[in-house]
Amino acid sequence: DAGITQSPRHKVTETGTPVTLRCHQTENHRYMYWYRQDPGHGLRLIHYSYGVKDTDKGEVSDGYSVSRSKTEDFLLTLESATSSQTSVYFCASLDRGDTEAFFGQGTRLTVV
Amino acid sequence: DQQVKQNSPSLSVQEGRISILNCDYTNSMFDYFLWYKKYPAEGPTFLISISSIKDKNEDGRFTVFLNKSAKHLSLHIVPSQPGDSAVYFCAASRGSSNTGKLIFGQGTTLQVKP
Numbered sequence: 001d002a003g004i005t006q007s008p009r010h011k012v013t014e015t016g017t018p019v020t021l022r023c024h025q026t027e028n029h030r031y032m033y034w035y036r037q038d039p040g041h042g043l044r045l046i047h048y049s050y051g052v053k054d055t056d057k058g059e060v061s062d063g064y065s066v067s068r069s070k071t072e073d074f075l076l077t078l079e080s081a082t083s084s085q086t087s088v089y090f091c092a093s094l095d096r097g098d099t100e101a102f103f104g105q106g107t108r109l110t111v112v
Numbered sequence: 113d114q115q116v117k118q119n120s121p122s123l124s125v126q127e128g129r130i131s132i133l134n135c136d137y138t139n140s141m142f143d144y145f146l147w148y149k150k151y152p153a154e155g156p157t158f159l160i161s162i163s164s165i166k167d168k169n170e171d172g173r174f175t176v177f178l179n180k181s182a183k184h185l186s187l188h189i190v191p192s193q194p195g196d197s198a199v200y201f202c203a204a205s206r207g208s209s210n211t212g213k214l215i216f217g218q219g220t221t222l223q224v225k226p
Contacts (some may be wrong), residue, residue, distance in 0.1 A: 031211065031212040033213070033214070035216070040121075040218060041218060042118070042201060042216045042217050042218035042219045043156070043201060043203075043216035043219075044216070045213060045214075045215070045216075048211060048213060050211050050212075056211070058213070059215075090155055090156070092155075092214075094212040098212075099144050099146070099161060099205060099212070100146060100158045100161060101158075101212065101214055102158070103148075103155035103156045103157070104155050105153075105154055105155045106153070106154070106155050
């Protein structure tokens with residue numbers, strides 16, 4: 001399995017504060033993704049990256065931004081957290097030419 | 113617009129019997145389909161996949177069937193075991209794209225009773 005870690009694993013934050021979640025992979029995978037998992041919605045793509053400094057929006061990108069300054073790190077930032085962003089966030093990575101993405105263990109974020 | 117749909121939120125089967133999980137998609141550009149399994153407090157893990165040039169792929173107890181005309185795929189688990197109890201996500205991608213994006217369904221929670 002790919003070495004992909006997320007930090008923090010759990011976070012509670014207040015409405016209106018900025019929050020950054022980190023994803024780190026050691027497999028030199030080209031593609032990285034951020035998903036959120038919510039009951040009844042499955043996994044929804046927030047943002048993805050197809051290379052260093054190359055990112056694009058997914059289906060639920062409003063309120064989120066990302067950055068990828070190094071191959072191994074993909075950061076997800078909630079500019080001003082809202083209660084609707086309470087969710088479990090998963091990072092994934094994929095190598096060029098592969099089709100099976102590997103996932104991190106998730107970050108449970110609670111916005112109060 | 114849900115491009116990948118799993119219309120059954122849950123499924124309960126007896127140990128040793130067959131589990132059949134279903135998935136429908138709407139985008140005819142999808143050409144690769146995957147199933148992921150997820151235990152509580154863990155990330156999803158890849159289970160099995162199928163290319164659109166095939167209609168069946170087997171891996172041990174797991175078989176995925178693809179019906180392109182109906183835009184439907186299913187995952188069969190035979191025989192089902194209690195350890196198979198998990199959430200199963202169907203996912204689809206466009207191999208022709210250079211992003212590797214996976215679009216997921218809502219998930220089906222499988223419970224296998226001893």
